[in-house]
Amino acid sequence: MEPVPLLEAVDLSKEFSGVGVLNRVRVSVAAGEILGVIGENGAGKSTLVKILSGLYQPSAGSIRLEGRPVQVRDPSAARRLGISTVPQELELVDSLTVAENVFLGAELTRGPLLDRPAMVSRTARMLGELGTAVDPHAQAGGLSVAQKQMVEIARALVHESRVLILDEPTTVLSANEVESLFRLIRQVRDRGVAVLFISHKLHEVKALCDRVLILRDGDPVSVAPTAEMTPDDMARGMVGRELSQVFPEKHDSAGEPALEVEGLTVPGLVHDVSFALRAGEILGFAGLVGAGRTEVAEAVMGLRHRTGGVLRVGGQEADIRHPRQAVDLGLAYLSEDRQGRGVVLDFGITENVTLISLARYARGLIDRARERGAAEKYIARFNVRAASLGSALRFLSGGNQQKVYLAKWMDTEPRILILDEPTRGIDVSAKMEIYRFVRALADSGIACVVISSELEEVIGLCNRVCVMRQGRIAATLAGDELNEEEMMYYATGLKREMRA
Amino acid sequence: MTWSIRGRQVEYARFAPLIALAVLFIISALSSPYFLKLQNLLNILRQVSYTGTIALGMTFVIIGGGIDLSVGSLAAMAGGLAILVINAAGAGADAIALGIVTALAVGTAGGALNGFLVTRFNMAPFVVTLGTMSIFRSLTLYFINAGEYRSASDAYRAIGAGKFLGLFIPVWLFLGLAALLQVVLTRTRYGRYVLAVGSSEQVARYSAIKVRLIRFGTYSITGFTVGVTAVMFGSRLNAVSSSNMGLYYEMDAIAAVVIGGTSMAGGAGTVLGTVLGAIILGIINNMLNMMGVSPYLQGTVKGLVIILAVLLQYRGNRNN
Numbered sequence: 001m002e003p004v005p006l007l008e009a010v011d012l013s014k015e016f017s018g019v020g021v022l023n024r025v026r027v028s029v030a031a032g033e034i035l036g037v038i039g040e041n042g043a044g045k046s047t048l049v050k051i052l053s054g055l056y057q058p059s060a061g062s063i064r065l066e067g068r069p070v071q072v073r074d075p076s077a078a079r080r081l082g083i084s085t086v087p088q089e090l091e092l093v094d095s096l097t098v099a100e101n102v103f104l105g106a107e108l109t110r111g112p113l114l115d116r117p118a119m120v121s122r123t124a125r126m127l128g129e130l131g132t133a134v135d136p137h138a139q140a141g142g143l144s145v146a147q148k149q150m151v152e153i154a155r156a157l158v159h160e161s162r163v164l165i166l167d168e169p170t171t172v173l174s175a176n177e178v179e180s181l182f183r184l185i186r187q188v189r190d191r192g193v194a195v196l197f198i199s200h201k202l203h204e205v206k207a208l209c210d211r212v213l214i215l216r217d218g219d220p221v222s223v224a225p226t227a228e229m230t231p232d233d234m235a236r237g238m239v240g241r242e243l244s245q246v247f248p249e250k251h252d253s254a255g256e257p258a259l260e261v262e263g264l265t266v267p268g269l270v271h272d273v274s275f276a277l278r279a280g281e282i283l284g285f286a287g288l289v290g291a292g293r294t295e296v297a298e299a300v301m302g303l304r305h306r307t308g309g310v311l312r313v314g315g316q317e318a319d320i321r322h323p324r325q326a327v328d329l330g331l332a333y334l335s336e337d338r339q340g341r342g343v344v345l346d347f348g349i350t351e352n353v354t355l356i357s358l359a360r361y362a363r364g365l366i367d368r369a370r371e372r373g374a375a376e377k378y379i380a381r382f383n384v385r386a387a388s389l390g391s392a393l394r395f396l397s398g399g400n401q402q403k404v405y406l407a408k409w410m411d412t413e414p415r416i417l418i419l420d421e422p423t424r425g426i427d428v429s430a431k432m433e434i435y436r437f438v439r440a441l442a443d444s445g446i447a448c449v450v451i452s453s454e455l456e457e458v459i460g461l462c463n464r465v466c467v468m469r470q471g472r473i474a475a476t477l478a479g480d481e482l483n484e485e486e487m488m489y490y491a492t493g494l495k496r497e498m499r500a
Numbered sequence: 501m502t503w504s505i506r507g508r509q510v511e512y513a514r515f516a517p518l519i520a521l522a523v524l525f526i527i528s529a530l531s532s533p534y535f536l537k538l539q540n541l542l543n544i545l546r547q548v549s550y551t552g553t554i555a556l557g558m559t560f561v562i563i564g565g566g567i568d569l570s571v572g573s574l575a576a577m578a579g580g581l582a583i584l585v586i587n588a589a590g591a592g593a594d595a596i597a598l599g600i601v602t603a604l605a606v607g608t609a610g611g612a613l614n615g616f617l618v619t620r621f622n623m624a625p626f627v628v629t630l631g632t633m634s635i636f637r638s639l640t641l642y643f644i645n646a647g648e649y650r651s652a653s654d655a656y657r658a659i660g661a662g663k664f665l666g667l668f669i670p671v672w673l674f675l676g677l678a679a680l681l682q683v684v685l686t687r688t689r690y691g692r693y694v695l696a697v698g699s700s701e702q703v704a705r706y707s708a709i710k711v712r713l714i715r716f717g718t719y720s721i722t723g724f725t726v727g728v729t730a731v732m733f734g735s736r737l738n739a740v741s742s743s744n745m746g747l748y749y750e751m752d753a754i755a756a757v758v759i760g761g762t763s764m765a766g767g768a769g770t771v772l773g774t775v776l777g778a779i780i781l782g783i784i785n786n787m788l789n790m791m792g793v794s795p796y797l798q799g800t801v802k803g804l805v806i807i808l809a810v811l812l813q814y815r816g817n818r819n820n
Contacts, residue, residue, distance in 0.1 A: 303706065323708035333706070341706040346699040346767050355696060356707045358689045365687040408707075 005064075006031040006194040007052075007083075007163045012061035014047050014218075019397060022047045023218045024061070029163070029194040034185065036209030036226065037198045040238050044218040045198045046088060049167045052196070053085040054078040065162075079106070082162035086155075086169050088198075090148045094141030099123040101140050102155045126154040131180030145172045145289070153181060157188065164188060165196040170204060172289065182208050200238075202231035216240050246432055247460035248439040254278040254463065257315065258447035259331075259416050261300060264309035269295040271471045273309070277416065277447045282438060284462030285451040287491050292471035293451045294336060297418045301326045301333045313416070327356060332414035334405055336421035336451070338398070342405045345394040349386060350375040352393055352404050357411045378407035383433060399430030406434070417441060418449040423457065435461055455484045467491050516812070517761050517776040524783050532790045542667065544782045549674035551752035552778035553729045555760075556674075556681050557611070557722030558753045559774045563685075564718040565698040565766030566625040568614060571753055572746035573636035574726045578606040579734035579745060580640050580649040583656075591653035599656065603734070604727035610636060611723015615716035633750070641742045649740040660736025670732040675775070677728065681721075682771040694718060699767030755802060756781055759809045781805070 005028035014022040022044040029035045039045050050056040052063065054072040062069050065081055072078050078085065092101045099116075102123045108115040123136040132150040140148065149172050156164060166185070170178045185208065189195050199205050205212055206226055214221040214237040221237050239246060259277040264270055270292045277283050285293040298304040300311060302320040311318050313329045320326045326333070335341035343352050353375045354361050361371050375389050382403040386396055393401055402422065409417065419438065423431040438461065442448050452458045458465050464478040467490040474490040489495035528535045535541075554571045561568045582603035589595035610632065617628045651657075662669045685691035693714045697704045704711050729749075734740045760777030762769025784805060788798050 322710070323706065324710065327708045335706055337702075340700070341702045344696050344699045344703050344767075347696070351692065351695075355692070355709075358692060362689050365683070366689065366692065368687075 005029060006066060007196075008064040008067075009048075009052065010062050010064065012048065012051060012058045012063070014044075014051060014056060015059045021218050022051070022058075023220075025215065025218075025220045026223075027196075027213060029196060031162070031192045031194055032189055033211070034189050034195040034197055034209045036205040036212035037196060037215065038200060038202065038205055038212060038234055038238055039215035040200065043215040043238070045215055046167060047218075048215070049085060049087075049165055049196075049198060052078070052163075052165060053083060053087075076105070079159070079161075082160075083165065084156040084159055084161035084163070085165040086152050086167060088167040088171075090145070090152060092140040092143075092148055092151060094139070096140055097136065098127075098134055098138050098140055098143070098151050099136040101151060102126070102136075102158055104155075106159060122158060123154065126158050127151070129180075130154060130157075130184055131177065146174065146177060149173060150177065150181075153184075157184065161193065163194045163196070165198070167198045168200070169197075170199065170201060178204070202234045205234065206231055214238055246435065248436045250439075250461075250463060251443055252281065252463055253443060254281040255445065258313070259300070260310075260312040260315075261296075262310045262312075264296060264299055264306060264311075266292075266295050266299050266304055266306050269304075269471055270299060270306075273468075273471075273473055275466055275473060275476070277449060279415070279445050279447045280442055281463045282442050282448040282450055282461055284458035284465035285449060285468060286453075286455060286458045286465050286487050287468035287474075289453065291468040291491065293468050294420055295471075296468075297333055297420055297449070297451060300418070301331060303333075327412055327414075330413070330415035331418070332409040332412055332416065333418040334409055334420060334422060336424060338401055338405055338424075343393045343401055343408065346392055348388075348390040348392060349379065349384065349396075349404055350389045353378055353407045353411055355408060357413075374411060375407075378404075378410070382407055382437070397426075399426035402426050402430065402434065406437070414446065416447045416449075418451070420451040421453065422450065423452075423454070455487055459483065459487075469493055514761065514770075514773075517759060517773045517780065520759075521776050521780050521783075524780055528783055528787050532787065534790060535787070540786065542671075544779070544786050545671045545674075546668045547785065548756075548778040548782035549668070549670040550729050550733050551749050552756060552775065552782075553670075553674045553677060553725050553732070554722070554749055555753040555756035555774045555778050556678055556771055557718075557725035558757050559760070559762055559769055559771050560681070560685070560694055560718040560721050561625075562754070562757050562762050562764065563698045563766055563769045564694045564715050565701065566618060566715065566718060567629065567754070568611070568719060568722050569626065569629040569750045570610065570614060570633040570636055571722065571726050572749035573633045573640065574607060574610040574723065575730045575733065575746035575749055576740060576742060577610065577636045577640040577730075578603040578727050579730035579740040580643060580742060581606050582730060582734055583649040583651045583740055584643070586656060587652045591651070591655075593655065596653055596656050596659075600659075600731050603730040604724060607725070607727025607730055608720055608723045611719045611721070611726065612716070614723070615719030618719065619712040619715045640745075644742050646742055649734075649742065651734070651738045654738070656735045657738040658735070660732050660734070660738075670736070673728060673732060677725065678771055678775045685771050690714070690717065695767060697766075698763075751802075752778075752781060755806045755809075758806060758813070761813070763813060764810060777809075 007029045009027040011024040011026060012022055013020065013024055025048060037045050037048065047056065051058050054075045054077050063072060064070065070081055099120045103119045108118045120136045127134050130150050130153060134147050134150060140151065149169060153169060169181065185195055197209055209226045211223060212226050212229060212234065213223045214234065216238060256279050257276050258279045262274045264273040273296055287293050295304060299306040302322045302325055311320055318329055339345060350371050354371045361367050372389055384400050384403045386400060393404060422434055438448055450458060450462055459482055464476060465482055466473045467475045467477060467487050469491055477486060558568060582599040585602040586595045586599035589598050614629050614632055617623055618625045659669055664672055693709050696709060697711050697714045701711055756777035757774050758764060759780055760773030762773060784801060785798060788801060
C-alpha cells in the first residue's frame with residue numbers, strides 16, 4: 001500500500017540568472033519514512049533543501065504538507081510548519097553556549113524569564129541520546145567541527161517536528177558518531193516523522209534510507225526503493241555514465257623530479273613531510289579535512305611560513321618565502337577556495353586571466369589588445385561559457401569560474417601545477433573537462449599535484465597518492481593499493497605504513 | 501536576458517556621476533543668470549582643485565580598501581614647512597623650488613608613514629590616520645606656536661594665484677594630475693593590482709601580488725597629492741594658518757570620491773569619477789552661495805549629498 005505523503009513537493013524548479021539549478025523535481029515523503037536524496041556536487045540537493053527550509057523561494061512548483069498547499073516563506077515559517085533542517089554549513093553562534101544555540105530563537109521560558117535549567121537539561125539529554133559527550137554549558141566556538149555538527153543535529157531534533165531534513169550531516173563525523181546518529185534518525189522515523197537524508201555517501205544511503213531520489217544536474221533521474229538498488233546503481237544514476245568514462249586513461253610517463261620536498265614543517269599543521277613529484281605524473285593528496293594537505297601546498301608556495309624543510313625545484317634548492325618567487329620558479333597553486341582566494345569576482349575574464357602574468361602584457365602601459373587576445377585563447381581552449389570577456393566573474397557558474405581560474409594560472413606557463421579540490425561544486429561535464437585537461441598537461445611534461453577529498457577522484461585521476469593524516473604523510477599508494485578501503489585505513493589511522 | 505540587463509546596470513552606474521553633473525549643471529544654469537558666466541565657472545574649478553587634487557590620491561586609498569583622515573592636517577604641515585624652508589633659503593627662485601620640493605616630500609613622507617603603519621602592523625586605517633591627523637596638526641601648531649606661516653617671497657604667490665592659458669595654475673595641476681592618475685589606475689600593473697587588492701586581499705595574495713607594498717603605495721600617492729595641494733593653497737595666500745588650513749579637507753576629498761562612484765568597500769572606482777564628484781560638490785557650494793543660503797547650512801547639504809551617494813551605491817550593490 002502506498003503511504004500517504006506527509007511532505008510533497010510538486011514540480012519544484014529554481015533558476016539563478018536564467019540558469020536552471022533545479023528542474024521540475026518531485027519529492028514525496030511519508031510519515032515514518034526516510035527518503036535519501038543523492039547526487040553529485042551541483043546536482044541541486046542543497047537547493048532543494050534550501051527551498052524546503054524557506055531559505056530560497058522556488059521559481060515554479062508547489063509544496064504540500066499533508067495534502068494542503070503551503071508557502072515556506074522563510075526559515076521561521078518552516079519551523080512553524082514543523083520542518084526542521086540540519087544545514088550543511090554549520091550555523092552556530094560561536095559566542096553562545098551549546099544549550100543557548102540549541103534553543104536559539106525558540107527559547108524555553110518561565111513567565112518572562114528564560115528557563116535555563118530546562119534548556120540545559122533537555123540539551124544534555126538530546127546530546128546523550130546522540131552519544132556525544134558535549135557539555136551544554138560549553139561555548140560553541142570551542143567545539144570541534146564534529147561536535148558542532150552534533151549540536152546542529154540536536155538543535156533540529158529537540159524541537160518536535162514533523163519533517164526532518166539532514167543535509168550531508170556525516171561529512172565530518174567519525175564512524176561511531178555516524179552510528180549513533182543513524183540510530184537516532186531511525187527512532188525519529190519510527191515516531192512518525194518524515195526524514196529527508198541528503199548525502200553523497202552511497203553506503204550510508206543504502207544502510208539508512210527506505211527510498212532514494214537521484215538528482216543529476218538539477219533533474220530528477222529516478223526514485224526507487226533502496227532495497228532494489230546497489231551503491232553501484234546509485235553511482236551510475238548520479239553520474240549518468242560509467243566511471244571509466246569520467247576519468248581519462250592514465251599514462252605513466254614520469255620523468256625527472258620536478259619538485260622535491262624534504263622535512264617540510266609548519267608548526268602545528270604539517271610535520272616532517274617529504275615527497276618527490278616527477279614531471280609527467282599526477283600525484284594525489286588524499287586525507288580527511290584538516291589533515292594538512294592544503295597547508296603543505298601553501299607552505300611550498302610561500303603562502304605559509306614554514307619552520308623547517310628543504311625545497312628543490314628542478315633539482316635546484318629553492319628557498320621560497322613569497323608566492324612571487326614560487327611563480328617565477330614555475331609553480332602554480334589553485335586554492336580550494338575559488339571565490340575567496342582564486343578569482344577576483346569584480347573583474348572580467350580578461351583581467352582575471354592576466355592578473356598573475358601581467359608583467360608580460362605591460363611595457364609601462366598594459367597592452368589591452370594582447371590581454372584580450374590571451375583571454376580569447378583560453379576561452380576557446382577551456383570552453384568557457386560567458387556573455388563576454390568583460391563579464392564579471394561573479395556572474396559565471398562555478399565550473400566556468402574554475403576554468404578561468406585554471407586559465408589564470410596556465411598563463412604563467414607553470415612547470416608544476418598544484419590543484420586543491422579542483423572540482424568542488426562544479427557539474428559533471430565541467431569536471432570531466434578538467435580531468436582530461438589535467439591529464440593532458442601531465443602528458444605534456446608538467447608535474448601535477450591533485451589534492452582532493454573525493455577518493456574516487458584521486459583514484460581515477462592520479463598515478464600515485466600520498467595519504468595524509470594529522471599533518472604527516474601516512475602512506476604513498478600506487479597500483480593495486482590505490483583503492484578506497486586502503487586509503488581510508490591510512491587516512492583514519494586504522495593502518496600505518498610499515499617502515500622497513 | 502539577465503546578462504544584458506546586468507550589463508546595462510553596470511554601464512548606468514559608471515555614468516551616474518556624469519548624469520548627476522549634467523542635471524545639476526542645467527538646474528544651476530536655469531536658476532541663476534550668473535552661474536554660466538565664465539568667471540564663475542573658472543572660480544568653481546579653482547575652488548575644487550585643492551581638495552579635488554587630494555581626492556585623486558584618496559581614490560587610490562579607498563579603491564585599495566582603506567581610508568585616510570589625515571590629509572587636511574598633513575596639507576597644513578606640508579604647506580607650513582614649505583614656507584619655513586622658503587624663508588630660510590632666502591626667498592629667491594631657488595628657495596621657492598626648495599620649498600615646493602619640501603611640501604611634496606613632507607606630504608609623501610606623511611602618506612608613507614600612514615601606509616607603513618597600516619600595512620606593517622595590520623592596523624585599521626581609520627584609527628591610524630585618525631592618530632596621524634592629530635599628530636600632523638599638533639606639529640603644525642607647535643612649529644609656529646599656533647600662529648601663521650608667512651612667506652617672505654612674493655613670487656611664491658604666482659603659483660597659486662597665477663594663470664596659464666586662461667586657467668588658474670591649480671586647475672591645470674588638478675586636471676593634469678587627474679589624467680596621469682587615471683592612466684595609472686586603468687593602464688598600469690600598479691593600478692590593476694590596487695583594484696585587485698581592494699576587491700579581495702586574499703585573492704591578490706594568492707595571485708602573488710605584494711599586497712602590503714600595493715597598499716603602502718596608495719597612501720604614499722595620497723601623501724604626494726596632499727603635498728601638491730599644500731603648495732597650491734599655501735602659495736595662493738602666501739601664508740598658511742596653522743590652525744585653519746586644511747580643516748575638513750578629508751571630508752571634501754572622501755565626499756568627492758564617493759560621489760564619483762568609487763565603492764567605499766574598495767575594489768571599484770575611477771579617477772575620472774572623482775573629478776566629476778569634486779566638481780559636483782563645487783557647483784553645489786557655488787549655488788548655495790549664490791542663492792544666499794547660510795554658510796552654516798552648507799555643511800548640512802554636503803552631508804546629505806554624501807549620504808545620498810552612499811545610499812545609491814549600497815542599493816546598487818544589493819541589487820547585484
